Amino acid sequence: MATKTMTMAKALNEGLRRAMEENKKVLLIGEDIGKLGGVFRITDGLQKDFGEDRVIDAPLAESAIVGTSVGLAIRGYRPVVEMQFDGFVYPAFDQIVSQVAKLRKRSDGRYTMGMVIRLPFQGGIGAIEHHSESPEGYFAATAGLRVVSCSTPNDAYWMIQESIKHDDPVIFCEPKSRYWEKGEVDLDNPPANIFDAVVRREGTDVTVIAYGATVKTALRAADTAAVEGTSVEVIDLRGLSPFDSATLETSVKKTGRVVFVQEAPLTASIGSDIIRQLTEKCFYSLQAPGLVVGGYHVPYPPTRIEEDYRPTVDRILDGVDRVIGFGS
Amino acid sequence: MATKTMTMAKALNEGLRRAMEENKKVLLIGEDIGKLGGVFRITDGLQKDFGEDRVIDAPLAESAIVGTSVGLAIRGYRPVVEMQFDGFVYPAFDQIVSQVAKLRKRSDGRYTMGMVIRLPFQGGIGAIEHHSESPEGYFAATAGLRVVSCSTPNDAYWMIQESIKHDDPVIFCEPKSRYWEKGEVDLDNPPANIFDAVVRREGTDVTVIAYGATVKTALRAADTAAVEGTSVEVIDLRGLSPFDSATLETSVKKTGRVVFVQEAPLTASIGSDIIRQLTEKCFYSLQAPGLVVGGYHVPYPPTRIEEDYRPTVDRILDGVDRVIGFGS
Amino acid sequence: MIDEELVQLLTPEGERVVHPEYESTLSGEEIFGLYRDMTIVRRLCNESTSLQRQGQLALWAPIQGQEACQIGPGRALAPMDFTFPTYREHGIAWCRGVEPKEMLRLFRAVSNGGWDPYKYRHSVPTIVLGNQALNAVGYAMGIQRDGAEEAVLTFFGDGASSQGDVLESFVWAASFNAPVVFLCQNNQWGISTPMSVQSKIPLYHRAHGFGFPGIRVDGNDVLAMYEVSKRALENARVGGGPTLIEAYTYRLGAHTTSDDPTRYRIDAEVEVWRHRDPIERVKSLLVHEYKMKQARFDEVAEEAEKLALQLREDVLAMDRPDPLSMFDNVYADFHPLIEEGRQEMIDLGVTGGAH
Amino acid sequence: MIDEELVQLLTPEGERVVHPEYESTLSGEEIFGLYRDMTIVRRLCNESTSLQRQGQLALWAPIQGQEACQIGPGRALAPMDFTFPTYREHGIAWCRGVEPKEMLRLFRAVSNGGWDPYKYRHSVPTIVLGNQALNAVGYAMGIQRDGAEEAVLTFFGDGASSQGDVLESFVWAASFNAPVVFLCQNNQWGISTPMSVQSKIPLYHRAHGFGFPGIRVDGNDVLAMYEVSKRALENARVGGGPTLIEAYTYRLGAHTTSDDPTRYRIDAEVEVWRHRDPIERVKSLLVHEYKMKQARFDEVAEEAEKLALQLREDVLAMDRPDPLSMFDNVYADFHPLIEEGRQEMIDLGVTGGAH
Numbered sequence A, B: 001m002a003t004k005t006m007t008m009a010k011a012l013n014e015g016l017r018r019a020m021e022e023n024k025k026v027l028l029i030g031e032d033i034g035k036l037g038g039v040f041r042i043t044d045g046l047q048k049d050f051g052e053d054r055v056i057d058a059p060l061a062e063s064a065i066v067g068t069s070v071g072l073a074i075r076g077y078r079p080v081v082e083m084q085f086d087g088f089v090y091p092a093f094d095q096i097v098s099q100v101a102k103l104r105k106r107s108d109g110r111y112t113m114g115m116v117i118r119l120p121f122q123g124g125i126g127a128i129e130h131h132s133e134s135p136e137g138y139f140a141a142t143a144g145l146r147v148v149s150c151s152t153p154n155d156a157y158w159m160i161q162e163s164i165k166h167d168d169p170v171i172f173c174e175p176k177s178r179y180w181e182k183g184e185v186d187l188d189n190p191p192a193n194i195f196d197a198v199v200r201r202e203g204t205d206v207t208v209i210a211y212g213a214t215v216k217t218a219l220r221a222a223d224t225a226a227v228e229g230t231s232v233e234v235i236d237l238r239g240l241s242p243f244d245s246a247t248l249e250t251s252v253k254k255t256g257r258v259v260f261v262q263e264a265p266l267t268a269s270i271g272s273d274i275i276r277q278l279t280e281k282c283f284y285s286l287q288a289p290g291l292v293v294g295g296y297h298v299p300y301p302p303t304r305i306e307e308d309y310r311p312t313v314d315r316i317l318d319g320v321d322r323v324i325g326f327g328s
Numbered sequence C, D: 001m002i003d004e005e006l007v008q009l010l011t012p013e014g015e016r017v018v019h020p021e022y023e024s025t026l027s028g029e030e031i032f033g034l035y036r037d038m039t040i041v042r043r044l045c046n047e048s049t050s051l052q053r054q055g056q057l058a059l060w061a062p063i064q065g066q067e068a069c070q071i072g073p074g075r076a077l078a079p080m081d082f083t084f085p086t087y088r089e090h091g092i093a094w095c096r097g098v099e100p101k102e103m104l105r106l107f108r109a110v111s112n113g114g115w116d117p118y119k120y121r122h123s124v125p126t127i128v129l130g131n132q133a134l135n136a137v138g139y140a141m142g143i144q145r146d147g148a149e150e151a152v153l154t155f156f157g158d159g160a161s162s163q164g165d166v167l168e169s170f171v172w173a174a175s176f177n178a179p180v181v182f183l184c185q186n187n188q189w190g191i192s193t194p195m196s197v198q199s200k201i202p203l204y205h206r207a208h209g210f211g212f213p214g215i216r217v218d219g220n221d222v223l224a225m226y227e228v229s230k231r232a233l234e235n236a237r238v239g240g241g242p243t244l245i246e247a248y249t250y251r252l253g254a255h256t257t258s259d260d261p262t263r264y265r266i267d268a269e270v271e272v273w274r275h276r277d278p279i280e281r282v283k284s285l286l287v288h289e290y291k292m293k294q295a296r297f298d299e300v301a302e303e304a305e306k307l308a309l310q311l312r313e314d315v316l317a318m319d320r321p322d323p324l325s326m327f328d329n330v331y332a333d334f335h336p337l338i339e340e341g342r343q344e345m346i347d348l349g350v351t352g353g354a355h
């Protein structure tokens, strides 16, 4: 097999397939994931191959999708839930926060909520309202859950399998705007520590941390900065909660400057919190306060203007400039 | 009238009564708020005096309580929702995030979501699970909402009235463990800028920011610190989102050290975000990184051990010591 | 399909049906009016589909086949009634007077809403399935408190009928005897999910379990849709409480322009339903019973054509909004993050308007 | 109260009723067993109330009056069935073998659960109303996938019947024909909210609207509760799908020890229901039909007394948990915030165990 070039969508599809082959207890459940293969075709062909009992077309109710998955998990299954879009996870919020996140604790460890909730998240696809949100912060703030995000096909392929194997519930955030981008997937060798942060580009002047769709934007910003003589280190966070502090600290201690990039607005967000922690851990190394470049504090706008809401290369560079020029 | 001593519960009751007297469009809606007066008796006697049409005993469904309130607001009413406990707001999360927070925007300003969602929050009453949560961060992170909290009967009395008058939806967080504590209420003179932060105790060495139930704990910690020769300035945040940055910055620039106290866990929390912002605004004044003392990253524990979860005087003092001793 | 439970006043062939409880009260001209509405709405829908194909719209949700479900109740509404739609109620919007170009603002992705809901007494679209049903009941509770003789009409699909919010709205409507009519357009599909996944029995039965009347209507029969809606709305206005109307119909087109229905349903099924077209049967009635001349139908076609052209022109002229507008109408009152964001965007030199 | 729809096999006076569809299959000794269960559960409940009054429990949710609703189905369960309770199913817990002291760990606020759900095939309590109904349906879907002949029994109250989660669970149970029995204890009150706020018609009708059988049973008649549950469970086990059982009953006590029912209901109502006591009528049957001697009842009372004393002892011995235990069982695997928190607590010198 070795490596193969494929889209992130295909990589997820292959990853799900492999997980289902390896463990009969793995079930998929979601809206339109059967014949249609999901609105993004991530589950394409899986119902045909694994049957309607393992790839379950759900009645249209998200609380029920998650609520029944809880019961299936109690019964020993490993449900992989597809939320059709980020903005439709909220009807399931209660089940996620009150049951998924807390049942292991409540049962003193007897229940294993080995369950994945796949969430096509972030914007950038020109959709209508509720199809471009970044709700990952709500889940990161909820003890009992893990939150991860992938940014490349290879990570997507391996991360989904790791998430399914994991005995904790994982909110799996898929950057829908990157579904159709291609990359090499090594089908044989899983990357080590797939939930740890990874340096995607080395640099010395500023650390830029990103996840999901913004990783690529950050890399593009680093390209541009390089032309202007600024060396930007770009880190892909991958595990959002918990996150790999060590890799971030090492980088920030080296560069002395950090910009966090996310599509979510800043208030009570993952970026805010990571900047706070890095400030604590790297206080004497920081030449400037850490910044977050993110969405504005408004509902996701009509998508004709979404690129002015999402962190663009320009806005990331502006952040980089600000941490470099701080105080001067 | 002038001033009167009363509990926070009574102050809220009187505030609701006055708001209902002044505006016929104000309605209360919630579970058991009629004859029972709510499980905390905050609405005691109001159904008797204002009738069943204005104090509505709801069928048992939180999404419906908020969802119908949205419709009532569209019709020109001012619903004041009582959530029975913090942990039961999640079934309504979808309506809050998708409708309450976004309808003004979606209707280009035609709809006014003049609506208050009262949330008895935080722990400290020895209850069973789901009755002691701090979900305020979820709402702070949601553009379109405002989040406030009161810590004294006088603030409770005036803040609830101001929140009801406000044309934006307000998540009104009531520290349930303080309901029965008494204080002076000035029934004639509303305090100025009731959503701005207020310095509850002046100090010079460290700024401690708190809200809701933790304000009193912070004040007690300041008393203890004073004995040990440390001068702690205690600020009651009141408006959680947005918050009054100016008052905080002034204090932090003076003290050079800041500790934020909340019951919520730290990840993607209000405290994390405020510390990030203060770090940015007061970078050169800060002698140590700002800290957050909060709940641990675990489900709220069985309440026989809740006092080891909530920020105690000891833990606040430990935080104070850490920012003072930082680097040494 | 045509079962005993179904209220039908006009067969697919355009023949009148005698029903024990309902009869059509409309004159030939009034029926012609419904024909006109349906024809125009269909033409506008087709234009929108092609605008989307040409990259002028982000998305379009066609209503082909469901015109009668919407024009019937749309014309049964009284002016002061209020409606809570989803994303597919273009026919209702039309009846309420919303301008076609306003309907398309959402789909051109220049607005999350599109019109003034108070001007037309037609709420902005709700995309999160089911939310609107509760909002509608709340509005209806407001009507009760005002002592007004008004009703609320709200919409959802067969798919959304499974959502907790829709089901809770039944509990509340019954509990408060709210003046609300629930109109479920059972078009057999929720994207790729067939109706049988949502319920094994007809959806209108649900209402009975909550204690109020449910009724199934031939959703492709505009006369039946009109009469049943009218009576339910009148009943609601005078304190008779809620009704659930299940409009039994079919989505002839794709779910939206992003959808590929060939993946999940067969042509033969679609063909069967093409023969039950809601417009054809009314035309047949008008021709045979009212002897209407082709010229009148041609006039409507022409009018529809003009409106479609006008819509195209309006859509093309619809500029990208000023990015700074994203900060408008989020809050009623001053909010520091709004001001900061706006200032940041200005400092970044983001330019407004078209590009 | 006693209406035609209600399945009743034993009157409040302890007389047998002939029912066209159900008849009691239990021997005198088996009925005596149910009497014993109910008596013990009531005694334990009273002990718990007094423990709470004495400050030994944070809260208690009494089941007085509802013993038959739980002991009937509790004894109708097969060993491999699985149950999903709320906070008030002490009778079910008893039947499943949960130790009384384990039931009280939640109420002493030393645990958020209390027992090993797999050991007893009885899930931990669900406090967020309605959540468990969906979890139960999911578990039932797992049974189907395993091809097992097992059933799930889940509980909710008249109040919770209005929750979206409960209603969605009806949709799913019907759609998947899941082996689940919904047991709604309609005890007339959701804290202070009377049943009439949740529904104007009997709750069991709801099921019909979703396409599966609903049945109302005299919830104070343990024989009827047993037979109806048994048949519904058997039916579920062999692929017959879901049933909703509405146990028509009454909460004789307060909602919880925090509640003051005098604020919202009158004594006369409570008195009426005292005369329909579920234990008395069985005793009457046992005395009159089976000629059981007082000694047997005394024995049960004595046994109950002993268990109550044991419970008291066990509760008093139940120490405050080690605060460090709050970090256990949150995650299955390493989590840095858990380790940090634990270390912080250790550094703060927080001591474990009782105080």
Ligand SMILES: Cc1ncc(C[n+]2csc(CCOP(=O)(O)OP(=O)(O)O)c2C)c(N)n1
Binding pocket: A031, A060, A062, A084, A088, A091, C088, C127, C128, C129, C156, C157, C158, C159, C160, C161, C185, C187, C189, C190, C191, C251, C255
């Ligand atoms: C809460 C929620 N979940 C999922 C979606 C995505 N979605 C949009 S339309 C649709 C199908 C709706 O089917 P139905 O209710 O029958 O309405 P129809 O489209 O047929 O008019 C789905 C799943 C959504 N909009 N909201």
Ligand SMILES: Cc1ncc(C[n+]2csc(CCOP(=O)(O)OP(=O)(O)O)c2C)c(N)n1
Binding pocket: B031, B060, B062, B084, B088, B091, D088, D127, D128, D129, D156, D157, D158, D159, D160, D161, D185, D187, D189, D190, D191, D251, D255
């Ligand atoms: C989602 C949710 N909302 C509110 C509550 C608070 N609460 C606990 S019990 C109760 C009443 C429940 O009534 P019912 O379902 O009839 O059960 P009963 O207590 O009568 O057994 C309420 C409102 C809760 N536990 N969960």
Ligand SMILES: [Mg+2]
Binding pocket: C157, C158, C159, C185, C186, C187, C188, C189, C190, C191
């Ligand atoms: Mg449909």
Ligand SMILES: [Mg+2]
Binding pocket: D157, D158, D159, D185, D186, D187, D188, D189, D190, D191
């Ligand atoms: Mg009840």
